[in-house]
Amino acid sequence: MATRQILMSNSNLSHVQIWGAMEQVHFFYRSFSVFRRTLALFFLSGLAGCGNVNISSMNAIGANITPIRQLTPQQNNTTVYIQGKIEKHIPLLNKHAYQLKDSTGSIVVLTNQTDLRVGSQVVFKGQLRYKSIPLAGQEQGGIYLEEK
Structure with a gap:
């Protein structure tokens, strides 16, 4: 007016x-x-869109998800995608470790990510590592994934 x-x-x-x-x-x-x-x-x-990558978006781009049970020490230093539910968070000095479980097994994942929650579904891309631990004449080593 x-x-x-x-x-x-x-x-x-x-x-x-x-x-x-x-x-x-x-x-x-x-x-x-x-x-x-x-x-x-x-x-x-x-x-x-800048948040963490979730399962559906990784599958949408065609990532080959490897079931945890199929990971072997012979695949040391190979790059793989795994997906599953975070079962446990293990804070370390310079990194974080998460125990990841899918329907076939579980594995420890080393990462720099700090904002992942126990119970959340995630996808990791990383290099498979094998750590040999001989104990009393028996091999007690295991595999883990180091996110890159």
Whole structure:
């Protein structure tokens, strides 16, 4: 209303011209508002995409998930994808270890990730490692995954 009064007092425009100008200004602001909302939604969806990779997105890009039972010491230093549920968190000095379990077995995963929760489903890509531990003449070593 104040804009219309200013336009009428400072010009020789008719009421029809003033209302036409007001409608154009209103359309511009409404379009700008829609643009801002769309831009905000775009940025928020981008931020949401920066979270941890979950199982469905890894399977969507065709990652070959290896069941834990199929991992062997002979595969030492090979890169594999594994998925499962985090059963236990083991904080270490410079890294974190998580015990990961799938329907075929469990394995320890070494990673720098600190925000993983017990009970969450995750996918890891890493190098399979084997640590030999001879104890009383018997091999007690095991395999683990080091995330890269």
